[in-house]
Amino acid sequence: MELAEAKSKFIEAWGKLGSEWGINRTMAQVHALLLTSPVAMTTEEIMEALSISRGNANMTLRDLIGWGLIEKQHKAGERKEYFFAEKDTWTIARQVAQERKKRELDPILKVLNELSSVKGDEKDPEYKTFKTSITSINKLAGNVNKTLETMLKAEENWFWGSIFKIFK
Amino acid sequence: MELAEAKSKFIEAWGKLGSEWGINRTMAQVHALLLTSPVAMTTEEIMEALSISRGNANMTLRDLIGWGLIEKQHKAGERKEYFFAEKDTWTIARQVAQERKKRELDPILKVLNELSSVKGDEKDPEYKTFKTSITSINKLAGNVNKTLETMLKAEENWFWGSIFKIFK
DNA sequence: TTAAACTTTCAAAACTTATTGAAAGTTTTT
DNA sequence: AAAAACTTTCAATAAGTTTTGAAAGTTTAA
Known part of the structure; x- marks a missing residue:
């Protein structure tokens, strides 16, 4: 080619x-x-x-x-x-992650936190299902958020090095 | 509310x-x-x-x-x-990751691998820049791929547990 | 076998997003 | 101060994507 x-x-x-x-x-x-x-x-x-x-x-x-x-x-x-x-791939990945986090993850986290605090009757299946789902998504989103924040601060070698030591 | x-x-x-x-x-x-x-x-x-x-x-x-x-x-x-x-958030995340990996990451990895093997004159700046960029993106994509594959196999607790032990 | 209950398809329409290009704006040169 | 060189804006339009709804298809029941 x-x-x-x-x-x-x-x-x-x-x-x-x-x-x-x-x-x-x-x-x-x-x-x-x-x-x-x-x-x-x-x-x-x-x-x-x-x-x-x-x-x-x-x-x-x-x-x-x-x-x-x-x-x-x-x-x-x-x-x-x-x-x-910018030619450094790691920097590119970080910039993109940072921009999307700011534009998309942060707003949804805000909504999820609001929704987590909705009160209701624990006996109501509608309420229970809602609560459980939101809480669990909220937890995942929070973890994604934490991971991204760490990644945004991380230096290339340290980051990948650490990940792949575990992930093998 | x-x-x-x-x-x-x-x-x-x-x-x-x-x-x-x-x-x-x-x-x-x-x-x-x-x-x-x-x-x-x-x-x-x-x-x-x-x-x-x-x-x-x-x-x-x-x-x-x-x-x-x-x-x-x-x-x-x-x-x-x-x-x-499916109500388990971790499973949802995995399903989505799996589907998108199959549809998007796999095809681009294929292209990147093809492009990595393009030969040319090492003295030509056009060639050198292309080669360097592709190789470095290819490496990142390969790492993302490996991470996803591990994630797809991972059990929830093990996965997050391990990640956050490091990420603190 | 016919009818009823339900699901699937797909061409046309609605909606969303990206692109054009000419006009307006800005900065530098003469 | 006028012209030239270049950049930005934005209304119109094109391209792409999603949605509709009526018609066709399928399965079950009578």
């Missing part, structure tokens, strides 16, 4: 994975493009490479910066902005 | 979380409904409770069965099919 072909396969696969996990396909593709580019790229070049519009490129780039996955670079004597991707 | 209100808040929140993670909103809502229901419900009752059409209810129920999250129940002397949800 040629490098160019491999690269476009990767961009496609990354985009697909992104969209299956609720991340905009274009965003994942731009990220893949920059990840595999040895040099920083301009908006124009990115538009060209992925055949997307200026507006789309601009919004996507801003979002990626918001997620902490890419950065702007200014070249001396040039007006254009160049973009490049 | 009243039980009925709490229940509908939960259904809504669960649906929202689902849709943010690429799971059909209705599917997550039906799941939430059955999770918090003390008794098995018929298609008719589910349609009624969530104001959804027969077709939608039927497809969603089949999908949930496909994910191993709910089961059919036949009551003696009745023609109707009743549905109820």
Whole structure:
């Protein structure tokens, strides 16, 4: 397989994975493009490479910066902005985890905590089932939350090292 | 807060979380409904409770069965099919992880492995960057895969116990 | 065998989300 | 101060996804 072909396969696969996990396909593709580019790229070049519009490129780039996955670079004597991707995979994983935790896990934890405190008649099967389910989901969500928080602080080697010592 | 209100808040929140993670909103809502229901419900009752059409209810129920999250129940002397949800949270988490691993992680691992073996000129920065990125993502994906496989086999207490001993 | 009870299918419609591109905005250069 | 180089915005539109509901299919009962 040629490098160019491999690269476009990767961009496609990354985009697909992104969209299956609720991340905009274009965003994942731009990220893949920059990840595999040895040099920083301009908006124009990115538009060209992925055949997307200026507006789309601009919004996507801003979002990626918001997620902490890419950065702007200014070249001396040039007006254009160049973009490049953070290349360390562990950092990428952490940034994504952090962003999604903030946007999705935190709000649901809030709701679950509220719902855990609903009072009712212990004899009522409706109430008992509700209570039991919520409590148990709440516990799991709390554990996921704790795990993520630790992961967000963790250094790569320490993290994987520890996990795989147990998981063998 | 009243039980009925709490229940509908939960259904809504669960649906929202689902849709943010690429799971059909209705599917997550039906799941939430059955999770918090003390008794098995018929298609008719589910349609009624969530104001959804027969077709939608039927497809969603089949999908949930496909994910191993709910089961059919036949009551003696009745023609109707009743549905109820697996209530153990740990099992739910495992089923979801398993399904998504199969559908999404496995295919991307296959692509990454293919792409890892692309050969090229070590002096070419294009090639070197591509190679480095793919290899490092491949390594992370492999680790995620290993972790999931272990998790899929794990018993609840053992799993969380071990994780949180380290994560403290 | 016919009818009733129930389930499944699927094309069309509704809804949601992503993308375009032209116009407006900003900054730098001349 | 005007033009050029570049970035941002956003209403319109396109693309993708979900939902509907009526018709077809299946199973059981009479």
